Amino acid sequence: MKRFTLSDRGFDWINTIFLLIILVLIVYPLIFVLSASISDPQAVSSGRMWLWPVDITFKGYERVFANDAIWLGYKNTIIYTFVGTAIHLFVLLPCAYALSRKELMAKKFILWFILFTMLFNGGLIPTYLVVQSLGMLDTMWAIIIPNVVGAWSILVARAFFQQSIPDQLVEASKIDGASDFYIFIRVVLPLSLPIIAVMALFHAVNLWNQYFNALIYLSDRDKYPLQLILREILVVNQMQLNDPGGSAESLVDQVKTAGLIKYAVIIVSSLPLLLVYPFVQRFFVQGVLIGSIKE
Amino acid sequence: MKGVKNDVSVPAQSKFYQVKKNFARNWQIYVFLLPAVAYFIILHYIPMYGVQIAFKNFFANLGIWGSPWIGFDHFERFFNSYYFWRLLKNTLVLSAYQLILFPLPIILALSLHEVRNRMFKKWAQTLTYAPHFISVVVVVGMIVIFLDPTTGLVNRLIVVFGGSPIDFLTSPGWFRHIFTWSGVWQTLGWGSIIYLAALSGVNPELHEAAKVDGASRLQRIFHINIPSILPTIVVLFILNIGSFMTVGFEKVLLMQNNLNAKTSDVIQTFVYQTGLLEGQYSFAAAIGLFDSAINIALLVVFNYTARKVSGNSLW
Numbered sequence: 001m002k003r004f005t006l007s008d009r010g011f012d013w014i015n016t017i018f019l020l021i022i023l024v025l026i027v028y029p030l031i032f033v034l035s036a037s038i039s040d041p042q043a044v045s046s047g048r049m050w051l052w053p054v055d056i057t058f059k060g061y062e063r064v065f066a067n068d069a070i071w072l073g074y075k076n077t078i079i080y081t082f083v084g085t086a087i088h089l090f091v092l093l094p095c096a097y098a099l100s101r102k103e104l105m106a107k108k109f110i111l112w113f114i115l116f117t118m119l120f121n122g123g124l125i126p127t128y129l130v131v132q133s134l135g136m137l138d139t140m141w142a143i144i145i146p147n148v149v150g151a152w153s154i155l156v157a158r159a160f161f162q163q164s165i166p167d168q169l170v171e172a173s174k175i176d177g178a179s180d181f182y183i184f185i186r187v188v189l190p191l192s193l194p195i196i197a198v199m200a201l202f203h204a205v206n207l208w209n210q211y212f213n214a215l216i217y218l219s220d221r222d223k224y225p226l227q228l229i230l231r232e233i234l235v236v237n238q239m240q241l242n243d244p245g246g247s248a249e250s251l252v253d254q255v256k257t258a259g260l261i262k263y264a265v266i267i268v269s270s271l272p273l274l275l276v277y278p279f280v281q282r283f284f285v286q287g288v289l290i291g292s293i294k295e
Numbered sequence: 296m297k298g299v300k301n302d303v304s305v306p307a308q309s310k311f312y313q314v315k316k317n318f319a320r321n322w323q324i325y326v327f328l329l330p331a332v333a334y335f336i337i338l339h340y341i342p343m344y345g346v347q348i349a350f351k352n353f354f355a356n357l358g359i360w361g362s363p364w365i366g367f368d369h370f371e372r373f374f375n376s377y378y379f380w381r382l383l384k385n386t387l388v389l390s391a392y393q394l395i396l397f398p399l400p401i402i403l404a405l406s407l408h409e410v411r412n413r414m415f416k417k418w419a420q421t422l423t424y425a426p427h428f429i430s431v432v433v434v435v436g437m438i439v440i441f442l443d444p445t446t447g448l449v450n451r452l453i454v455v456f457g458g459s460p461i462d463f464l465t466s467p468g469w470f471r472h473i474f475t476w477s478g479v480w481q482t483l484g485w486g487s488i489i490y491l492a493a494l495s496g497v498n499p500e501l502h503e504a505a506k507v508d509g510a511s512r513l514q515r516i517f518h519i520n521i522p523s524i525l526p527t528i529v530v531l532f533i534l535n536i537g538s539f540m541t542v543g544f545e546k547v548l549l550m551q552n553n554l555n556a557k558t559s560d561v562i563q564t565f566v567y568q569t570g571l572l573e574g575q576y577s578f579a580a581a582i583g584l585f586d587s588a589i590n591i592a593l594l595v596v597f598n599y600t601a602r603k604v605s606g607n608s609l610w
Binding site: 008025027029045047097099117127179184208209216233235263266270274278 | 314317320321323324325326327328330331332334335337338339340341342343344345346348359403406407409410411415419420421422423424425426428429430431432433435436437439440441446448451455480483484488489492511512513545548549563566567570571576579580583584586587591594
C-alpha cells in the first residue's frame with residue numbers, strides 16, 4: 001500500500017511541473033507585451049526588459065490615445081458589437097424557443113433546414129454577391145447580418161429551453177389565457193437569463209474580434225472596426241503613427257516609438273475582453289457544456 | 296405533430312383540418328421562427344442557389360440566372376492550373392499538421408483533472424483560456440513582433456546562444472510551424488473545456504474499484520479516464536475532419552506574403568484572391584465549391600468509419 005502512495009506523490013509532482021511549464025508558455029507572451037508597452041523601447045530592443053517593465057514610460061499609450069483612427073475604430077467596434085449582439089438575440093431566442101415547443105409542426109424539417117447550413121454553404125463568392133445585391137456593402141449591416149446566428153447556437157439554446165422550461169408552466173399560463181408572445185417575454189425569458197448571457201457573450205466576443213467581414217465588405221475607412229485598424233498597424237505596417245506635429249523626433253526615435261505603439265495598441269484592444277472574461281468565465285464554460293450535452 | 300395527437304377529445308379529422316387548427320391556436324410560435332428562417336433563406340440558401348455560377352460565366356448585368364452555362368470549364372481550368380497541386384498540397388499539409396496535434400487539449404484536460412489543489416486548478420484554467428479571447432489580428436501582430444529579425448525576442452535569444460537571426464515570416468519552411476503552434480497557443484486551454492467536463496462525469500466507483508485492485512494513477516488514467524471520454528473524443532474528431540479543408544484561412548491570410556506563398560497559399564486564400572481581389576467570381580466560386588465538396592466527402596466517410604469502428608458518430 002505504501003508503495004502506491006509514494007508513486008502517487010511522484011505523479012502529482014510531475015503533473016504539477018508539467019502544468020507549470022504550459023502555464024509559463026501561455027502566459028509569458030502576454031506579460032511580455034504588457035511590460036513592453038510601458039517600458040523604454042531601448043530597453044525592450046536591447047533585451048534588458050525581459051519580464052517586468054524597465055524605465056517606465058507611457059508614451060506608447062499617449063500616442064495610441066492621440067490617434068483618431070484608433071478611437072474611431074473603437075467606437076465602431078463597440079457599436080457593431082452592441083447592435084449585432086442585440087439582433088443576434090432577437091433572431092436566436094424566439095427561434096430556439098419555438099423549436100423547443102412540442103406544438104410546433106414539421107419540427108424535424110425545420111431542424112434539418114437549419115442544420116444543413118452547418119454541412120454545406122454557398123461559399124465566399126456567392127455569399128458576397130448576396131450581400132452586395134442587398135445593398136449592404138460599406139454599411140454596418142455587412143458586418144452584422146451575414147453571421148447573425150449559427151445553427152450551433154440555435155441547437156444549444158433549444159437544448160436549454162427543453163431542459164429548463166417545464167411544459168406545465170407554459171400550459172398553465174395558456175390556460176390562464178396568456179398568448180405565446182406574452183408567455184415568451186414574461187415567463188420564459190426571465191427564466192432563461194443564463195442562456196441569454198452565454199449566447200450574448202459568445203457572439204459579442206466574435207464580433208469584437210472578427211476582421212474578415214470588415215475587410216471584404218467595407219471600403220470607407222470611417223466605418224472600419226478596430227480590428228482592421230489593428231491589422232494596418234500590426235500586420236501590414238502601413239499606418240503612419242508618427243507625431244502629427246512631429247519634426248522634433250529623429251527618424252531613429254520614430255522607429256522606436258512605432259514599436260512601443262504596437263505593444264500599447266495590443267493591450268488597448270485586448271484588455272477589455274481579458275479583464276472581463278474571468279468574471280463571466282462560468283457562462284462561457286456553461287455554453288460549451290450545454291452544447292456538448294446535446295450532440 | 297405530437298401536439299396535434301394530444302388532442303384526444305377531437306375525433307379523427309382530416310390532416311388539413313388538424314394543421315389549420317394547429318396554426319389557428321399556435322400561430323405565434325410560427326411567427327417566432329420567421330426572423331431566423333428569413334436569415335437562413337437569404338444568407339445561406341440563396342448563396343447555395345448562387346453556387347451555380349461555378350458552372351456559368353457570370354456577368355453582373357445578366358445576374359446569376361441569366362449568365363450563360365459553360366459546364367465544368369472553371370473546374371478544368373483550376374485542375375490544370377499551375378497552382379492546383381501547390382494549393383491542394385498546402386491545404387492538406389496544414390490541415391494534417393493541425394489534426395496531428397488534436398490530442399494536445401485532451402492531454403491538458405487529463406492533467407488538469409488530476410490536480411487536487413482547487414485554487415491552482417482554477418487559476419490554471421483561467422490562464423490557459425485567456426488566449427482564446429485575443430483576436431486573430433492581435434495574435435498575428437504578436438507573432439510579427441516576437442519573430443522580427445532584428446528586434447524580435449526569439450531572434451535575440453538565437454543570437455545570444457550564438458546562432459544567426461532567422462527571418463521566420465518570409466521563410467516558406469517556417470510558415471507551417473509558426474501557424475500551427477501559434478494556433479495551439481491560442482486554442483489549447485479552450486479546447487480542453489469539453490474534455491474536462493466529460494472527465495468530471497466519470498463514475499467515481501470505477502476509480503474506487505481500481506484503487507482496491509492496486510492500480511496506480513497513471514494506470515487509472517489510461518484504463519478508466521481515457522476510455523470514458525472516448526465518445527467525446529470521437530465526436531470532436533469527426534467535427535474537426537468536417538472542417539478539414541477550411542484551415543482557419545483568415546489567419547493564413549494575415550500571415551501570408553509573397554515570400555512565404557510557396558507554403559502559405561491555400562485553397563481558401565486563393566478563392567479570396569481570385570474572386571474578390573481579381574473579380575473572377577465564377578472561377579473562384581468553382582474553387583470554393585471544390586473545397587466544400589471535399590469537406591463533405593471527408594465528413595461523411597469519417598462519420599461512417601467512426602460508427603462502424605467505435606459505435607460513436609455525429610448521425
